[in-house]
Each structure stands twice: as structure tokens, then as C-alpha cells.
Amino acid sequence: xxxxxxxxxxxxSIAMAxxxxxxxxxxxxxxxxxxxxxxxxWQRHAPAGGITGNKINVSFLSLNRNKxxxxxxxxxxxxxxxxxxLAAQADVFIQNYRPGVAGRLGVDYExxxxxxxxxxxxxxxxxxxxxxxxxxxxxxxxxxAMSGAMLSSGRAGEAPRAAGQYVVDAxxxxxAFEGVLAALLHRERTGEGQKVEVNMLDAITTIQMQELSVxxxxxKPQVRSAEPHAHVYIRAPYGTFATxxxxxxxxxxxxxxxxxxxxxxxxxxxxxxxxxxEKRDEIYGLVRDTxxxxxxxxxxxxxxxxxxxxxxxxxxxxxxDDPQIAHNGxxxxxxxxxxxxxxxxxxxxxxxxxxxxxVRGAPLTGxxxxxxxxxxxxxxxxxxxxxxxxxxxxxASE
Numbered sequence: 001x002x003x004x005x006x007x008x009x010x011x012x013s014i015a016m017a018x019x020x021x022x023x024x025x026x027x028x029x030x031x032x033x034x035x036x037x038x039x040x041x042w043q044r045h046a047p048a049g050g051i052t053g054n055k056i057n058v059s060f061l062s063l064n065r066n067k068x069x070x071x072x073x074x075x076x077x078x079x080x081x082x083x084x085x086l087a088a089q090a091d092v093f094i095q096n097y098r099p100g101v102a103g104r105l106g107v108d109y110e111x112x113x114x115x116x117x118x119x120x121x122x123x124x125x126x127x128x129x130x131x132x133x134x135x136x137x138x139x140x141x142x143x144x145a146m147s148g149a150m151l152s153s154g155r156a157g158e159a160p161r162a163a164g165q166y167v168v169d170a171x172x173x174x175x176a177f178e179g180v181l182a183a184l185l186h187r188e189r190t191g192e193g194q195k196v197e198v199n200m201l202d203a204i205t206t207i208q209m210q211e212l213s214v215x216x217x218x219x220k221p222q223v224r225s226a227e228p229h230a231h232v233y234i235r236a237p238y239g240t241f242a243t244x245x246x247x248x249x250x251x252x253x254x255x256x257x258x259x260x261x262x263x264x265x266x267x268x269x270x271x272x273x274x275x276x277x278e279k280r281d282e283i284y285g286l287v288r289d290t291x292x293x294x295x296x297x298x299x300x301x302x303x304x305x306x307x308x309x310x311x312x313x314x315x316x317x318x319x320x321d322d323p324q325i326a327h328n329g330x331x332x333x334x335x336x337x338x339x340x341x342x343x344x345x346x347x348x349x350x351x352x353x354x355x356x357x358x359v360r361g362a363p364l365t366g367x368x369x370x371x372x373x374x375x376x377x378x379x380x381x382x383x384x385x386x387x388x389x390x391x392x393x394x395x396a397s398e
Contacts, residue, residue, distance in 0.1 A: 002029020003354035007184070009092040010035055010083075011067065012107065014042045016140075016166055017200065018096040018124050019063040020173035025092065025180060026066030027347040027356040033372050034067040035083065037074070038393035040365040055338040056362050062344055064362035070373070071366025071393035078391030080106045086376050088115040092180055096124035099134050109195045119193040120183040122176055128199045138200045143168040147204040148222070152211060152232050156224040172203040227284035235276030236283040240313055246296040247313035250287065252276075254308070261306045264290045336361035366393035 007030040011022035019034075019041075026032035034041070043064075047057035070086075073079040084106060087093055093112060095102055102108040102123070109121045123129060126138015136142075141162055144150060150160030179196040187193055205212070214220050214233050222232050230239035230249075237258075240249050252272065259268035267290075270276070270283055291299055296312050303310045312318070319325060320343075332346035339361070347356035369392050373383050386392045 001354065002356065003351060004028040004030040007031065007091040008089065009033065009094065010086055010090045012093065012095040012097070013124060014096065016043070016063060016169040017172040017176070018094055019043065020170065021122075021124075021176035021180070022067065022094055023063055023065060024173070024177045024347070027358075029354070029356070030092070032067040033086070033368070034064060034069045034363060035074075036069060036071055036365060038071045038366065038390070040071075044365065053339050055364060056336075061336070061339060061342065061362045065344075065358055066360060067363060068360070068368035068372055069363035069366055070369050072369070073391050074105045074107070076389065076391045078386045078389050082373070082378075082386065082391065083107055084112070084115060085378075086372075087112045087119060089376055090116065090119060091184070092120045092122065094122040094124070094176070094180075096138075099125070099129060113193060113195070117193055118187060118191065120180055120187065120196060121193070122180060122196045122198065124172065124176055125197075125199045127201045129197060133201070140166045140168045140200075143200045143204055146201065147208065148212075149204065149208060151222055151224060153228070153230050154224060155228045156226055168200050168204045171207055172198060172200045175203045225280045225284070227281045227288075229280050229284060235272055236280040237276075237287045239284065241288050241291045243291050243296040243299055244294055248291060248296050248299050248303075249311045249313055250291075250303070251309040253303070253310075257306055257308060258287075258303075261302050261308065262287075262290045332358055334358045334361060338364070364395075366395055369394050 004025060007025070009022060009025050009030045009032040011019065011032055012035045013019055013022065022032050022034075036044075041060070043060045044057065046059060047053070048059040051058040053061060072082055074083055087107065093107070095107065097105075103111075109123065112121060113119055125134070126143065127133035127136055144162050144167065145160070147168070150162065154161055176196070176198045179198060183194055183196050211222075211233055215222060220233065224232055225236075228239060229236060235252060237250050238252055240247050255270050255272050255276075256268050259265055264286065266286060267283075270279060275283065300310055300312055314322070320331065325331065330345060330348075331343050333341060333343045336342050342361060346358075349356075369387075370383055373386075373392070374380075378386075383392070383394075387394045
């Protein structure tokens with residue numbers, strides 16, 4: 001038995017943040033029901049990298065394992081009846097609709113909590129449910145741009161660069177995941193459900209508590225250097241440097257030790273806690289020229305042996321084959337009925353008595369419609385009638 005076995009989750013979210021949060025609940029054993037329209041959730045039609053798969057693209061596949069699919073037209077009278085009957089029996093409801101949509105569909109918090117006072121209702125948005133930006137699109141790159149984070153690294157005068165991951169989506173997903181677990185714990189103690197609100201702007205802002213406190217409390221301005229320093233609030237040398245055959249990341253070394261290991265005595269003339277701030281560009285340039293003289297492997301061996309914090313810069317090919325990744329079991333493999341052998345990142349939290357597991361891959365659209373409705377008390381005749389009216393889609397539409 002997994003840690004969340006017995007909990008029912010209705011996942012009405014789209015794109016990445018909501019589905020990722022719901023998948024994490026499924027990884028811990030919750031019965032996650034993917035509520036999607038008969039045409040399929042948006043992510044089914046927006047393949048990252050253009051990788052479409054056989055019947056399920058990789059984007060959807062990666063965010064929707066351990067879920068069952070119920071294909072339902074929530075705009076129909078029958079669809080509204082069905083979703084409300086399911087919500088009356090569910091433990092968690094997750095949605096990331098645009099403002100006002102949940103109310104029009106009859107799945108707003110007020111409506112569903114009246115049917116089920118124990119329901120944990122998760123509302124996810126880009127900027128919040130109300131306020132001056134409530135109607136703006138909550139897209140990862142746009143939130144990265146607004147968060148201030150892009151101006152904490154890189155060169156002064158050059159265009160800010162986005163992170164190489166959908167970092168705002170991922171952080172928001174984990175906020176929602178954490179919120180569900182906390183709300184369920186509260187319900188176990190008190191018997192009452194509640195609404196949990198998560199928005200992308202707050203999520204990406206609050207993970208910068210260190211940097212923003214340096215600005216708001218310490219009043220230190222956010223000023224980028226001429227050289228591509230990795231973070232405005234960390235002393236030099238701090239960043240990635242080209243070697244003779246690749247790249248090496250270097251973090252806040254003792255300048256005397258660095259001078260000795262690299263055999264560059266000029267580095268010893270700088271003090272880390274004074275010059276590391278005031279002469280960042282000079283230090284960066286000297287370190288850059290020095291590290292270009294040997295290979296990544298050579299520098300890593302020498303610097304690591306001297307206790308200097310450093311790392312080779314990996315690509316995905318290096319990461320997937322890394323021995324620590326293999327030792328940790330970071331990736332999981334399973335057979336998918338239409339997509340074949342799947343190798344993908346697993347669940348990063350380990351429980352000694354209730355481990356997570358992959359019990360099913362991402363579903364086809366409406367693959368579990370009949371099964372889910374039977375579980376929630378619908379008769380065979382009722383299911384057939386809803387299918388005939390177009391309120392639900394039975395089986396896979398691909």
C-alpha cells in the first residue's frame with residue numbers, strides 16, 4: 001500500500017504545473033482521475049520538442065502517469081451532473097482555469113464545498129484569482145521575466161537569459177503538491193476541507209527569499225557585471241568557465257588555494273570577501289584565461305582534491321549516464337501499452353515503508369471513462385446514456 005492509497009483526486013488542470021502536481025499525488029498512491037474534454041487535454045496537442053509519440057506525445061506522457069482518464073464535456077448538462085457527483089465523493093479537486101471559468105462550469109469552490117465540506121479544493125493561477133494581473137496569461141517564460149531572477153546572472157548590457165527548465169511551472173507544482181498534503185493533514189485532524197490557492201508569481205518570488213532579502217533588508221542593488229557572473233549576490237569567481245574541451249562550474253573558491261592549484265600566482269593577490277565583490281570582472285577574466293589551458297577532467301581532479309567547489313557542466317547525455325544518478329535510481333523504466341519502454345525521472349522523495357511506484361502510464365483520452373463512472377456509482381444504463389448524449393467519451397479517441 002502506498003502512502004496516499006484510498007484518496008481520490010480529480011485533476012481538471014492543463015499544461016504543466018497542475019498535471020505535475022497531480023502526478024506527484026498519483027506517484028504516492030492516490031487515485032488520480034484526469035478530467036479532460038473529449039478532444040483531449042491541451043497538452044496532448046502541444047508536444048515539447050516536436051516529439052509526438054505513437055498515440056501520446058512525450059509532454060503529456062511525462063506529466064500524466066499514474067492517472068485514469070475520464071473524457072467529459074463539462075459544458076453539457078450531463079457533464080456538470082457527473083463532475084459534481086464525483087466531487088461529492090472526492091478528496092482533492094485541482095483546477096487551473098482562467099478567472100471565472102470554474103464558476104461558469106459549476107465547479108467553483110463554493111459549489112463543490114457545499115456538496116462536499118471535506119473537499120480539498122486547489123485553485124492554481126498565473127498571478128492570483130483577482131487583482132490587476134488576474135487575466136494575464138500565466139506562462140513560464142513570462143513569469144521568469146517578471147520575477148526579477150533573470151537579472152541576477154549574466155552580463156550587464158546583454159539581454160537576460162531564461163532558465164533552461166520550466167522552472168516556474170515546476171516550483172508552482174511543488175507548492176500545490178505541498179499544499180494538498182498540508183490540507184489533508186489538517187482534514188485528518190479536524191474533518192474539514194478547505195480551499196488552497198497557489199499562483200505562479202508568488203511561487204517564483206518566494207523561492208528567491210535570500211536574494212530578495214538582500215535587496216529589501218540589506219539594500220544592496222541588483223547589479224550585473226560586465227563578465228557573465230553567475231549571480232549578482234555571490235562573490236567571484238562564481239560561474240561557468242570554458243576549458244580546453246568543455247566547461248567547468250566554479251563556486252567561491254579560496255583565492256590562495258585556487259592560485260596554488262592553478263599555478264596562477266596573480267589570483268593570490270585578490271581577497272575573496274573584498275575583491276570578490278569589487279573586482280568581479282578582473283577575477284573572472286583571469287580565471288577564464290587560466291582554466292582554458294587544460295581539460296575539464298584535469299581541472300576537476302585537481303580542484304576537487306584541493307577542496308574547491310567545482311563541477312563539470314553536464315548535458316542530458318552525461319546526466320542520464322551518471323553513476324550517482326544510477327545509484328539513486330533517479331530514473332524509472334516501465335512499459336507503456338502504446339509508447340513502448342519509457343525511461344523518465346521518477347519521484348525524488350523516498351519513503352522507507354510506503355515507496356512510490358508507477359502503476360500505470362499516461363492514459364489515452366477517455367481510456368477509463370466507464371471504469372471511473374462505475375467506481376463513483378453510475379449504472380451501466382446511466383453511462384450509456386451520457387455517452388449517447390455526448391457528455392462523456394468512452395474509450396480512446398486516438
